Amino acid sequence: MYFEIKNDALKSIKNSLKKLNYEIPEDIKLEFPPNPKMGDLSTTVSFQLAKKLKMSPMDITTKIMENIETSEIFDRVKSKGPYINFFINYDLFSKKLLETVSDNCGKLPSTGKKIVLEHTSANPNGPLHIGHIRNSIIGDSLKRLLKTAGNEVDTQYYVNDMGRQIAMIVFGMEKLGLNIDEDLAENYKNNENQLDNKIDHQIGQLYFKVNEYINENNDQKIEVDNLIKTYESGSNPEKDKVFEKAVNDCLTGVKQTLSKLNVVHDDFIWEGRFVRNGDVDNLVKDLIATDYTKADEVLCLDLEDFGIEKELVLRRSDGTSLYSTRDLAYHKWKSEQGDSVLDILGSDHKLAIKQISIALNLLDEKSPEVIFYEFIILPEGSMSTRRGVFISVDELIEEAISRANKEIKDRRVDLDEEEINKISEEIGIGAIRYFISKVSPEKHITFKWDEALSFERGCASIQYAHARACKLLEKCGHFDLNEEKLSLSSDKIEDNWNLNDSEMDLIRTIAKFPLVVEESANMMRVHPIAQYAQDLASAFNKFYKSEQVLGCEIESARLLLVDKARIAIKNSLNLLGVAAPTKM
RNA sequence: GCCCUGAUAGUGUAGUUGGAUAACACGUAGGAUUGCGGAUCCUAUUCCCCGGGUUCAAGUCCCGGUCAGGGCACCA
Missing domain, CATH: 1.10.730.10 (Isoleucyl-tRNA Synthetase; Domain 1)
Known part of the structure; x- marks a missing residue:
């Protein structure tokens, strides 16, 4: 309803200015007065014009008021100081409102735009904790809002199946004999009272134990590196299955949690596919072609020309890819899926996403729009899945x-x-x-x-x-x-x-x-x-x-x-x- | 050290095209139910971190501080 009313008020002001032969500013400011007793809509157009007309705002308002006419939706229009205030005719307005508000009230006409919105994307190495929840809730609410505002929205959860974390979980299961108890997990589903049994919680505990072990046995890191290499190459289908199962198990738990919060994703996109289908390799090649890469000990992208001292490493010295390289390939892919790309990210990702955006620009791809959020911390400090300190x-x-x-x-x-x-x-x-x-x-x-x-x-x-x-x-x-x-x-x-x-x-x-x-x-x-x-x-x-x-x-x-x-x-x-x- | 973010009533927050009397919730102190649910309503209380600048007009923009959080990996 206010859309129509605003237009009416705007028309009145413009007509009055036209009669006076005053210049009509491009965007005439309309706002709500501080108090409804002062009117329902007001304009400060006189301030806007004062300088150009070399008149005082007060005089301009007087002139406008002499010439203004309003549509019937307004009872009257009055000036107070240089402000011009419109008063709604509530008899008319209220009837109109009661006639027009329907069940889909709030829904705006289609924009024809498609937005790819990525949110949550927590590592599948444990349950969601209350730090993640901000991402999910902002992301899901934004999806609802943008849809209602007339956009098509596709929500994606980016699954990190290839990172060090998952390799550590696989390492824990294969080398340390730590395992997921499927019966207990099944048991949880049937009677939800033992959170420790929930499958993603079990994985979280496993991950925590592996971390402790690796910290004390640093020489074992090489084993994890080897696992990463194997999974990335795709040369061992048996091993792949172990990785995939661990990720899927954890995701099962995460989805249960999200669904309780009324959060549902349209797609789950596994980062591994961008390595397996050659996207990552091609992307690295394209970046080399831009002449911004440097190959000393490792291949990296020099971003100093763009005000970033920190270079972006594209490959490990053992040839495997890094999270950011895969994320870059993912973003390139995403930008082809819709008119715009929207990421919900913790503010700790600010530098990383900036590097990615610059790289995307080098490749002539759309960079994402990003909503950053600050952390949720506990009174006793920050949370960490690795250290096992969190509220799930x-x-x-x-x-x-x-x-x-x-x-x-x-x-x-x-x-x-x-x-x-x-x-x-x-x-x-x-x-x-x-x-x-x-x-x-x-x-x-x-x-x-x-x-x-x-x-x-x-x-x-x-x-x-x-x-x-x-x-x-x-x-x-x-x-x-x-x-x-x-x-x-x-x-x-x-x-x-x-x-x-x-x-x-x-x-x-x-x-x-x-x-x-x-x-x-x-x-x-x-x-x-x-x-x-x-x-x-x-x-x-x-x-x-x-x-x-x-x-x-x-x-x-x-x-x-x-x-x-x-x-x-x-x-x-x-x-x-x-x-x-x-x-x- | 460099970079990013935050600072508004006792507490938690809103205030994004600079505009009139800075909004909301909680708390505290009072008060309201002969009518549809008192998880409600009314009244009182109290605020723009500090110092400069731009402007007719600054919580909002610019510069310089202070305090708090984060980032600066062959992690994700």
């Missing part, structure tokens, strides 16, 4: 759900076990996803249980607003709770509906949703959505508290308003990958 995402999920469970049991004695479990899960997962998505990625997060999982501050209150709306609608008799559908047409809106403050505020907030989607998608940021969902819930709660809906004179109008609020809350939560329970 599975632990976090268990704790979140169990806290939600306790909470809901206290409040709802009327619900059966199955319902309670389902709702606890929705609330627990919501708390986690909301906690991460509400802060901007460049901010450091120190993880504290109570802050991450508090239901007072956070997501549960938004979900509660949704549940409340559903309950109210259910009582009116025209609402199907299973289908979540209100059968009440907008021509039932009463003619004598004069909106009060809380209604206007709610209308305004709902109407903003597509605007928030557009702006957030443009910035590729999800935390404004979290804030918006909170604002929406708050506007709804205020309305709910101050106005009676059922049995009032304007029941139809208010029921429709509640229904639209419900949809907006649900859809905004959905952008964050958070469920909207109909009761809780």
